[in-house]
Amino acid sequence: MRMRGETMTKEEMKQRACEVIEERSNWIxxxxxxxxxxxxxxxxxxxxxxxxxxxxxEMGLEPKEGIAITGTTADIKxxxxxxRLAIMGEMDALVVPNHPFADPSTGAAHACGHNAQxxxxxxxxxxxxxxxxxxxxxxEIILMGVPAEELVEIExxxxxxxxxxxxxxxxxxxxxxxxxxxxxxxxxMFHLDIGGGDExxxxxxxxxxxxxxxxxxRGREAHAGGSPHLGIxxxxxxxxxxxxxxxxxxxxxxxxxxxxxxxxxxxGDLVNIIPADVRMETFVRGKKIEAILDAxxxxxxxxxxxxxxxxxxxxxxxxxxxLPRFSxxxxxxxxxxxxxxxxxxxxxxxxxxxSSSTDMGDVAHLIPALHPYFKAGKGKLHxxxxxxxxxxxxxxxxxxxxxxxxxxxxxxGAVVGTEIKKEFSPRLTLETFIETWDRLCQS
Numbered sequence: 001m002r003m004r005g006e007t008m009t010k011e012e013m014k015q016r017a018c019e020v021i022e023e024r025s026n027w028i029x030x031x032x033x034x035x036x037x038x039x040x041x042x043x044x045x046x047x048x049x050x051x052x053x054x055x056x057x058e059m060g061l062e063p064k065e066g067i068a069i070t071g072t073t074a075d076i077k078x079x080x081x082x083x084r085l086a087i088m089g090e091m092d093a094l095v096v097p098n099h100p101f102a103d104p105s106t107g108a109a110h111a112c113g114h115n116a117q118x119x120x121x122x123x124x125x126x127x128x129x130x131x132x133x134x135x136x137x138x139x140e141i142i143l144m145g146v147p148a149e150e151l152v153e154i155e156x157x158x159x160x161x162x163x164x165x166x167x168x169x170x171x172x173x174x175x176x177x178x179x180x181x182x183x184x185x186x187x188x189m190f191h192l193d194i195g196g197g198d199e200x201x202x203x204x205x206x207x208x209x210x211x212x213x214x215x216x217x218r219g220r221e222a223h224a225g226g227s228p229h230l231g232i233x234x235x236x237x238x239x240x241x242x243x244x245x246x247x248x249x250x251x252x253x254x255x256x257x258x259x260x261x262x263x264x265x266x267x268g269d270l271v272n273i274i275p276a277d278v279r280m281e282t283f284v285r286g287k288k289i290e291a292i293l294d295a296x297x298x299x300x301x302x303x304x305x306x307x308x309x310x311x312x313x314x315x316x317x318x319x320x321x322x323l324p325r326f327s328x329x330x331x332x333x334x335x336x337x338x339x340x341x342x343x344x345x346x347x348x349x350x351x352x353x354x355s356s357s358t359d360m361g362d363v364a365h366l367i368p369a370l371h372p373y374f375k376a377g378k379g380k381l382h383x384x385x386x387x388x389x390x391x392x393x394x395x396x397x398x399x400x401x402x403x404x405x406x407x408x409x410x411x412x413g414a415v416v417g418t419e420i421k422k423e424f425s426p427r428l429t430l431e432t433f434i435e436t437w438d439r440l441c442q443s
Contacts, residue, residue: 010411013133014338017403021127025396028126031055032119032388032395036101039093039108039115042148042171043160045070048091048118052145055122059129061143068174069165070147075140076125082139082414083421085406086181088189088360089121090114090149090171098384111386113192113377116394118145120190123399128406137410139417142184147171149359151321154214154281155265158319168320168437169212172359176366176433185421186331186368186409189360190398193373194381195389200343201401203332203372205351207358208257209324210285211296211441215241215262215303218313221269221276231274235267237312238278244302251298256291257355260284260299283321285357293443320437325361327351328368330420335370338404342397365428368420370405374398 008016021028031051040048049070056063061074070091092114096102099109125143128134134141148157148171157169168174175181193202217238222231242262252258262282268275284299286292300316307314340348351373363369376394379385388394409417428436 008133008136010407013131013136013407013411014404016131017127017133017407018400020131021123021396021399021403024123024126024130025392028119028123028399029391029395031122032115032391035115035118036110039101039103039110040091041095041106041108041153042092042150043069043157043166045091045147049145052091052118052122056143059122059126067178067180068147068171071171071175072145073180074143076129076134076143078137078139078410079135080138082137082410083185083417084140084142084183085409085417086142086144086184086187087121087124087402088144088146088172088187089117091118091145092148092150092171094150094382095152096382096384100384100387111382111384112150113386113388113394114149116192116376116388116398117189119395120398120402121145123396124402124406127399127403133407137407138414139410141406144175144180146175151212151283151357154212154319155279158214158317170322170359173320173362176362176430179430181363181366182430184367186370186417187363188370188402188405190372190374190402192377192388192394193375194377194379195375198347199349200347200375200393201339201372202349202351202375203336204327204329206287206327206353207325207361208259208285208287208355209289209292209361210283210321210357211292212319212321213282213284213299214317214319215280215282216315217241217278217307218315219274219276219278219310222274224272224274228274232276232311233274234278234312235275237306237310237314238264238280239306240309241303241306241314244305245299248298248302252295253291255287257287257353258285258291258295259355260295283357285355287324287353289324289440293440318441320441322357322359323361323365325358325364325371327371328364328424330423331368331370334408334416335372335401335405338408339372339397339401342400343393362433366426366430366433368424
């Protein structure tokens with residue numbers, strides 16, 4: 001029997017936190033399923049934000065709200081000052097109108113599993129609180145409901161930017177700009193993946209970075225049937241610009257993982273009027289900033305050539321996308337050791353380079369950032385087929401793994417967390433982050 005005042009060992013803390021998380025597994029799963037059925041797009045997550053705040057209050061926490069429009073955070077104090085750790089969960093969905101849980105009015109759907117991140121974040125928090133573990137730890141945890149990870153609806157977000165409501169187009173970047181990561185030593189989150197193979201969880205890995213682009217072709221209206229010769233067809237200019245991009249693809253080197261995928265968001269006004277206002281959005285992705293800049297210059301040349309060929313005008317706006325994500329092995333190893341105990345030896349692998357992008361890459365330039373994948377889904381990510389196949393692996397196991405890793409980081413005077421912070425060499429500071437993106441977008 002433990003004597004009054006005697007501290008718990010790390011193993012006892014991990015066990016107690018996991019026991020509470022398991023006991024609250026229905027609560028955690030219900031959170032994930034509720035958000036799944038109420039999807040919202042980035043910077044519009046008002047219902048989701050209110051729901052997260054209600055859960056913070058259930059946990060005895062005082063939420064802070066209105067961060068980057070819909071973002072919310074809550075602090076959990078340890079026994080003494082130490083390292084501040086952030087557990088992040090993304091609140092936004094995608095536009096996938098045919099998804100079985102799509103919002104019928106907006107087409108929004110959680111086809112990427114962000115609903116699981118919120119459930120896991122809150123699950124880790126409640127496990128550490130209700131187990132009595134937090135008073136044993138040296139530090140503070142900040143639970144973060146972060147908006148707008150998916151870089152979509154670029155024109156809408158540029159409008160928010162023009163109105164002064166945001167400066168960057170994604171949530172974590174706005175959290176950085178608003179100094180919500182000031183003093184945070186380590187950030188942690190997870191993402192879902194598709195099942196397959198022997199591995200249930202992967203850690204480490206890298207992601208492409210990207211620029212986001214908004215393009216507007218301007219031509220001249222005319223009667224499409226009666227006098228098309230009097231018009232300047234902006235749609236034709238846009239199509240030539242897209243074909244010019246395709247003609248550049250053979251110049252991209254394989255090791256740079258370049259990805260360019262334009263869409264036309266407005267192709268004209270009426271079928272019997274020569275299109276004079278055509279709008280496009282695209283990403284220019286790559287593994288390294290230098291490769292992205294090179295590809296972006298080629299894309300801009302192709303877009304301008306399309307306008308020149310038709311006699312149209314083109315406006316090209318480059319806005320901050322995401323910085324490439326890289327991992328931090330000491331933090332990855334610590335998490336891998338803990339999660340392996342939960343999913344079984346041999347079921348934890350290494351995440352390969354992913355040519356997709358995330359604003360966790362921006363965070364990883366400033367502080368150690370954990371971003372493992374849990375293979376709890378089926379179908380294809382970002383499609384109507386994506387569904388969670390293993391709710392326990394999607395919602396509950398991530399909460400346990402994160403809670404156990406936090407114990408390692410903050411127990412014994414936060415000696416492990418302090419060592420990890422010392423080993424990390426930031427590539428950017430909070431002060432240079434905005435300056436760097438401004439420079440890149442003007443290159």
